[in-house]
Amino acid sequence: MSPGLPPTPGQTVGPFFGYALPYDRDSELVPPGHPRAVRLYGRVTDGAGQPVPDALLELWQLDEAGSVVQQEGSLRRDGWTFTGWGRASTDDTGSYTFTTLKPGAEPSKAAFFAITVFARGLPDRLFTRAYLPQDAALLDADPLLSSLPEPERATLMSQSDEGGFRFDIVLQGEGETVFLRYRGH
Amino acid sequence: MTSPSAEATTAETFDHALPTDSDSAATSQAVITAEIQEIEAGYRASGVVELQPRLDYPPYRSTILRHPTKDLRHADPETIELWAPCFGHRDVHAIEADLTIQRGGEPIGERMVVTGRVLDGEGRPVRGQLVEIWQANAGGRYLHKRDQHPSPIDPNFTGVGRCLTRPDGSYRFTTIKPGPYPWKNHRNAWRPAHIHFSLFGTEFTQRMITQMYFPGDPLFLLDPILQTVVDAHARDRLVARYDHDVSQHEWNTGYRWDIVLTGRRRTPMDEEDAA
Numbered sequence: 001m002s003p004g005l006p007p008t009p010g011q012t013v014g015p016f017f018g019y020a021l022p023y024d025r026d027s028e029l030v031p032p033g034h035p036r037a038v039r040l041y042g043r044v045t046d047g048a049g050q051p052v053p054d055a056l057l058e059l060w061q062l063d064e065a066g067s068v069v070q071q072e073g074s075l076r077r078d079g080w081t082f083t084g085w086g087r088a089s090t091d092d093t094g095s096y097t098f099t100t101l102k103p104g105a106e107p108s109k110a111a112f113f114a115i116t117v118f119a120r121g122l123p124d125r126l127f128t129r130a131y132l133p134q135d136a137a138l139l140d141a142d143p144l145l146s147s148l149p150e151p152e153r154a155t156l157m158s159q160s161d162e163g164g165f166r167f168d169i170v171l172q173g174e175g176e177t178v179f180l181r182y183r184g185h
Numbered sequence: 186m187t188s189p190s191a192e193a194t195t196a197e198t199f200d201h202a203l204p205t206d207s208d209s210a211a212t213s214q215a216v217i218t219a220e221i222q223e224i225e226a227g228y229r230a231s232g233v234v235e236l237q238p239r240l241d242y243p244p245y246r247s248t249i250l251r252h253p254t255k256d257l258r259h260a261d262p263e264t265i266e267l268w269a270p271c272f273g274h275r276d277v278h279a280i281e282a283d284l285t286i287q288r289g290g291e292p293i294g295e296r297m298v299v300t301g302r303v304l305d306g307e308g309r310p311v312r313g314q315l316v317e318i319w320q321a322n323a324g325g326r327y328l329h330k331r332d333q334h335p336s337p338i339d340p341n342f343t344g345v346g347r348c349l350t351r352p353d354g355s356y357r358f359t360t361i362k363p364g365p366y367p368w369k370n371h372r373n374a375w376r377p378a379h380i381h382f383s384l385f386g387t388e389f390t391q392r393m394i395t396q397m398y399f400p401g402d403p404l405f406l407l408d409p410i411l412q413t414v415v416d417a418h419a420r421d422r423l424v425a426r427y428d429h430d431v432s433q434h435e436w437n438t439g440y441r442w443d444i445v446l447t448g449r450r451r452t453p454m455d456e457e458d459a460a
Binding site: 007009011015050062070071074114116118119129147176184 | 315329
């Protein structure tokens with residue numbers, strides 16, 4: 001095995017990805033009419049509390065049974081194949097919406113949505129997790145959540161409502177979302 | 186038709202200036218360059234090696250209100266984060282790797298091939314994975330409604346491409362060399378010519394978007410976006426090299442750029458177990 005290679009650095013997505021990265025039904029992991037469709041939505045705001053209208057979010061999740069999906073077809077949705085991955089742009093109010101299925105979890109693990117955030121003014125992507133409201137014992141046993149003091153832990157909790165799950169992302173300041181550095185970064 | 190300067194000043198979202206600081210677009214390049222140099226001097230004196238860009242980098246004014254102020258939290262990847270989304274030939278057509286044939290006519294500019302390999306931190310090829318690119322045209326203009334730069338749109342060039350990496354991790358795009366373009370971070374600010382690259386690895390944690398630059402660009406030291414990477418050697422990893430073996434007789438020039446993603450944790454044995 002070769003010794004580790006130094007990584008290529010990241011760079012900002014910039015302002016002009018809007019004609020390149022979004023695509024038809026990018027944020028619809030399932031069609032909105034799917035009987036078990038849920039909505040994952042929220043707002044992205046900056047350090048002044050202003051909406052971030054030029055962010056791009058990506059969602060990656062387990063399927064309802066808690067399994068990893070390895071199906072192609074995310075870029076050309078056929079309406080039937082759940083790929084577990086999608087992409088959503090924020091609008092002028094900083095809002096985003098994914099239509100998806102409720103992710104399952106492995107036994108004794110807490111369920112969450114894995115999210116990547118890109119934006120103009122962000123020199124590198126940010127990773128975070130949106131946990132589903134669920135059994136407190138599962139959340140308390142989660143290694144990440146249990147490592148965080150309560151105000152920070154709360155930033156990783158999505159809020160359940162009739163349409164699905166709300167998860168706001170605060171890039172900076174009061175209520176700043178906890179962003180992640182994985183081992184190896 | 187409005188004058189170019191009037192168009193530019195009314196382009197709301199093309200304005201990279203900090204919204205709370207209406208003077209920042211009047212800041213001179215000399216001031217920005219001095220800020221860049223001060224940060225780099227501080228970095229060199231620190232003795233710490235930083236391989237990735239700084240999120241908090243004031244010379245790039247848009248970072249000021251958008252960078253997290255708390256340290257990133259260490260997390261051990263859970264199962265979903267040890268896998269990456271899967272893309273295939275259902276997602277990407279081979280023709281999408283040639284940006285010069287998408288519109289029925291020849292785009293204007295220097296036809297070139299950009300090729301290289303996508304590798305993980307252990308040097309293993311990332312196979313069959315999605316690579317997306319986007320770029321300005323030869324005149325430095327993006328086909329984006331918010332790009333108000335008064336340089337012509339090329340009706341034969343969208344500047345968007347996709348491909349899947351081959352079994353050796355290689356990608357290959359045929360395109361036009363992009364031009365530099367002005368932006369509004371400060372007065373007379375110009376981005377060095379670049380191509381945006383979007384990359385996936387074999388694990389979610391390797392997801393990355395970056396920019397590829399061209400060798401010898403005089404704008405490198407003036408550009409606060411490239412300089413968010415404060416380490417000179419790390420910046421060099423964003424610069425392609427001219428490769429005459431990629432150039433083709435009376436057809437195109439050639440550039441080579443290999444991309445190394447952050448290491449991976451899942452071993453090939455895990456993959457076999459899961460297969």
